[in-house]
Amino acid sequence: MPADPDFLSHLNPSQRRSVEHFCGPLLVVAGAGSGKTRALTFRIANLVLTHRVAPENILAVTFTNKAAKEMKERIERLFAERLALEDGGKALDLLSPYEQTKLRSRVYKTITKHLWIGTFHSLCARILRLDIEKFKDGQGRQWQRNFSIFDESDVQGLMKDIIVKQLNLDDRKFQPRSVRFAISNAKNQGLGPEDYEASQPNYRGRVIANVYNLYQDALAANNALDFDDLIRILVDLLRQNDAILDYWHRQFHHLLVDEYQDTNRTQYELIQMLATNGVHPQQFQGWNYRSVFVVGDADQSIYSFRAADFTILMDFQKDFGDGLPDDDTRTMVKLEDNYRSTETILQTANELIENNTERIDKILKPTRGAGEPITCFRADDELHEAEFVVEQIRNLEMQHPEITWGDFAILYRTNAQSRAFEDMLVRWNIPYTVVGGLKFYDRREIKDVLSYLRLVMNPADSVSLQRIINVPRRGIGKTTLDRLSSAAQELGVPLWEIIRDDTSVKTLAGRSAKSILNFAQMIQHWHTAHETQAGAEIIQGILEQSGYVDSLKAQGTEEADDRLRNVQELYNASIQFAEENGDPSLTAFLASTALASDLDNLEESSTVSLMTLHSAKGLEFPIVFLVGLEQGLFPNFRSLDDAAALEEERRLCYVGITRAQDQLFISHARERRLYGSREPAMPSLFLSELPKEQLEARSPLAIPKRPPNMAAPSPPVSPHPNTHAQDWGVGDRLLHKGFGLGEVTHVFGAGNKICLAVKFAGVGQKILDPKVTRLDRVD
DNA sequence: TTTATAGCGTTTTTT
DNA sequence: ACGCTATAAA
Numbered sequence: 001m002p003a004d005p006d007f008l009s010h011l012n013p014s015q016r017r018s019v020e021h022f023c024g025p026l027l028v029v030a031g032a033g034s035g036k037t038r039a040l041t042f043r044i045a046n047l048v049l050t051h052r053v054a055p056e057n058i059l060a061v062t063f064t065n066k067a068a069k070e071m072k073e074r075i076e077r078l079f080a081e082r083l084a085l086e087d088g089g090k091a092l093d094l095l096s097p098y099e100q101t102k103l104r105s106r107v108y109k110t111i112t113k114h115l116w117i118g119t120f121h122s123l124c125a126r127i128l129r130l131d132i133e134k135f136k137d138g139q140g141r142q143w144q145r146n147f148s149i150f151d152e153s154d155v156q157g158l159m160k161d162i163i164v165k166q167l168n169l170d171d172r173k174f175q176p177r178s179v180r181f182a183i184s185n186a187k188n189q190g191l192g193p194e195d196y197e198a199s200q201p202n203y204r205g206r207v208i209a210n211v212y213n214l215y216q217d218a219l220a221a222n223n224a225l226d227f228d229d230l231i232r233i234l235v236d237l238l239r240q241n242d243a244i245l246d247y248w249h250r251q252f253h254h255l256l257v258d259e260y261q262d263t264n265r266t267q268y269e270l271i272q273m274l275a276t277n278g279v280h281p282q283q284f285q286g287w288n289y290r291s292v293f294v295v296g297d298a299d300q301s302i303y304s305f306r307a308a309d310f311t312i313l314m315d316f317q318k319d320f321g322d323g324l325p326d327d328d329t330r331t332m333v334k335l336e337d338n339y340r341s342t343e344t345i346l347q348t349a350n351e352l353i354e355n356n357t358e359r360i361d362k363i364l365k366p367t368r369g370a371g372e373p374i375t376c377f378r379a380d381d382e383l384h385e386a387e388f389v390v391e392q393i394r395n396l397e398m399q400h401p402e403i404t405w406g407d408f409a410i411l412y413r414t415n416a417q418s419r420a421f422e423d424m425l426v427r428w429n430i431p432y433t434v435v436g437g438l439k440f441y442d443r444r445e446i447k448d449v450l451s452y453l454r455l456v457m458n459p460a461d462s463v464s465l466q467r468i469i470n471v472p473r474r475g476i477g478k479t480t481l482d483r484l485s486s487a488a489q490e491l492g493v494p495l496w497e498i499i500r501d502d503t504s505v506k507t508l509a510g511r512s513a514k515s516i517l518n519f520a521q522m523i524q525h526w527h528t529a530h531e532t533q534a535g536a537e538i539i540q541g542i543l544e545q546s547g548y549v550d551s552l553k554a555q556g557t558e559e560a561d562d563r564l565r566n567v568q569e570l571y572n573a574s575i576q577f578a579e580e581n582g583d584p585s586l587t588a589f590l591a592s593t594a595l596a597s598d599l600d601n602l603e604e605s606s607t608v609s610l611m612t613l614h615s616a617k618g619l620e621f622p623i624v625f626l627v628g629l630e631q632g633l634f635p636n637f638r639s640l641d642d643a644a645a646l647e648e649e650r651r652l653c654y655v656g657i658t659r660a661q662d663q664l665f666i667s668h669a670r671e672r673r674l675y676g677s678r679e680p681a682m683p684s685l686f687l688s689e690l691p692k693e694q695l696e697a698r699s700p701l702a703i704p705k706r707p708p709n710m711a712a713p714s715p716p717v718s719p720h721p722n723t724h725a726q727d728w729g730v731g732d733r734l735l736h737k738g739f740g741l742g743e744v745t746h747v748f749g750a751g752n753k754i755c756l757a758v759k760f761a762g763v764g765q766k767i768l769d770p771k772v773t774r775l776d777r778v779d
Numbered sequence: 780t781t782t783a784t785a786g787c788g789t790t791t792t793t794t
Numbered sequence: 795a796c797g798c799t800a801t802a803a804a
Contacts, residue, residue, distance in 0.1 A: 122794090303794090305793085414791055414792075476780090597793075614793065615793085639791090675788095
């Protein structure tokens, strides 16, 4: 059956080439707003419709769960529209709601349900639930299919335990965070504990390797995996077991990866192995019925701190491609026509990103008119900045009836910046949503309940067990718990094995024996029930039986009421999940909560959106406020002495600018509160890189008086005529009144708008403006 | 075993 | 400035 002739007619030639590509590798270099999601969804539909590919043979990897959900919905709609025309000759929208639902559910059952669409993490978790019991790592560690997925705080807790208690190390010298970071990095490069150990000659490295080993022991003992292992373990399994690799290779004929610039080494390994069954891509012969289709934009690579490596994208042509020059190649397509933003916004973005050296040559070509100029505002401090932003929002909303609160987004570098804006929005009664920050699933009460559930599913999960064994209070204290844990450790069994055993508990626990046995009995009951009973029922049962809800009710405080509502919300979420995914099991729900993010719940609603630039990736808004453009904040001070990191900050700025459809506001403050004290702030380097002719400076005077309870504006800073911006260069030595002797490591900006990064002995790096701060040259 | 308090580190970004 | 953790007292 031929495809609907109309099906592809709305695509531009490049999009069409991407969508119609059938077999072999293809890299789609897709600029911001160039319709890549469209290309991805149409391609999947086209594979099924035109090429008769079975949905279960398609694997599509998205960057977030939200993107996965959206993709499924779009595909579903595409098919439903088609079926409506084919069957009844009527457009989907003209059918009755009942007919529409019926059609959609038919599409779901025959097509979308069978597609493998998700993030690397969720897809790998799904495969591991089937195959992990066939895996054994280099040191014989094994996992069972009911494994827990540990979140960042679980992991940090384990790390700390190993460093402080097991190894007796100083946790200031070996900060759990930084050790965790090193291990995570190793994992994302595909290094196991042995490989890592071999690569570390110095003391610190050997210690970390030791921690890595003990950490893996702890994970295995808890029958748990961290985020990184979801991918790494699967890759290892596929490497060591040809039969399993062959099975999944034959399962997935068509691989699609979105946001390919943000994949890391292990993820690349996985895709490569699945695509070519472990054969080197250039030697692989089986392309005649399969494909690898990756979509990305190196200019939007912003996750290197998570070990993402955009050279993977840049090397695609070398690994999989035909090696022909850009004009003749059949393995790369560029999507450069931008349908999102005004010409003004695009020119600004293009000009900024030109300052980067590491990129694939690509520009965003406008398809819309010039639009409004970009407004740049200099505020006195962060309160003033918030005042300006909210003022603009109010004015625009008042003056344009078609604009709603949902059309606005405030984007910032760090989560901590949200507060000033929240305060101001509350003051004016404007509805808003903060994405990120404290996640729903990170709240204490939610983590408590999830720990109960994890324990029910996986009793070996001692981390969860220890979290909730005395929550609510059961009179089981630290000493009792310590005694039980060390018994477990000596016997080499999970803590649970001690707790469920009557005689052990009676001999070890004394006074609290009875409540421990009661607790154990309750968990045992639900553990036995969890395979057959629906997740929601188990949640309800546990909430009642454990006394968790009762104890919250007994508190009667406002905070406890809040917690109660959140717990109720979790119960609702489990029901909703069961309906949406057609799977009421506890296992499935728990897996989804472990990998959920705040973004997933960001519904189309009419509220102003507040989020970090990282969270904003992939989104678009008619009106965007890009705030806090200050040296040290954005670009962040950690990136100032690292060229590659600075380029990543610039890409982040590029991402921010390209989120805007119609109007963009940029702002910075001259002074900012940091840890309670006020710090002067310099304009960001990036401001000096934006085209002047597109920017319209907005004077602070345009802003009406601030409410009386706000801080007064600070007096202007008087410039020092004795130091000239042009005089400074990298390597210059100078004397500062407060910091002493220093050396210039960077010069930001040009001409009169210059500021310096200066390294001072003892004090470290500082960012200074020679026009503001007196700096005396030393020869 | 539970509760109060003092001190400390925190802020880059997240699946 | 604030929230969390370690430590001491009830």
